[in-house]
């Protein structure tokens with residue numbers, strides 16, 4: 001199979017796959033490759049992670065961004081320990097019962113750990129599917145189409161390959177000449193025809209198609225940046241109310257710092273006793 005030599009492709013360990021899928025959802029693949037081994041060494045099983053305070057998991061997650069995922073992972077691990085004897089289920093509805101686990105992650109675990117023939121739809125695959133059929137897909141259509149296309153018994157390889165096409169070739173500016181799907185791609189055909197006839201062109205069907213993510217809002221100066229700074233600081237030591245605004249990068253915006261810090265507390269990423277913010281124990 002063409003594509004990147006990613007370490008998790010050599011494993012069918014459902015815990016490794018679950019952790020890796022959660023990490024990779026909003027973090028660059030290169031950083032996941034770097035951080036995954038250390039994280040799994042610290043938390044080798046769901047029970048090992050669930051037995052640690054959530055603050056230890058948040059601390060280990062520092063630098064990966066979107067820290068709420070660490071809290072969700074702790075909740076999911078506790079559920080796996082308490083409801084499934086520490087073993088990750090392969091049944092879709094049981095996976096969906098895990099706190100913080102949505103349809104994408106449930107299907108990814110079934111396919112990449114247990115080799116089921118589900119269709120997995122991340123933003124890369126959603127883009128490929130819209131372009132293959134040359135039409136914008138509705139949310140109700142994209143998952144059905146992904147499921148229908150999986151060749152029987154080939155779910156693991158099929159989804160990995162489609163993900164690679166999306167990540168490496170079918171990008172916003174696609175490299176169609178290197179794509180193995182080119183002969184079957186309706187958008188590629190439409191573009192070639194438009195180029196020949198001098199038509200204005202074939203609009204990209206992936207734009208505004210379901211599950212294709214749009215550009216993220218700017219990080220610099222955002223609330224998200226302040227939240228990240230606070231959690232990073234808390235991983236080192238508690239933060240007093242008087243230091244909060246400076247610590248979050250907004251020394252002149254005390255009210256904003258307090259309001260955003262309250263969302264960090266509400267998300268289970270910190271505690272506040274009226275004076276000091278701490279990682280939860």
Ligand code: SF4
Nearest residue numbers: 170174176179182185
């Ligand atoms: S031929 Fe081009 S547009 Fe079609 S799936 Fe491949 S890379 Fe994407």
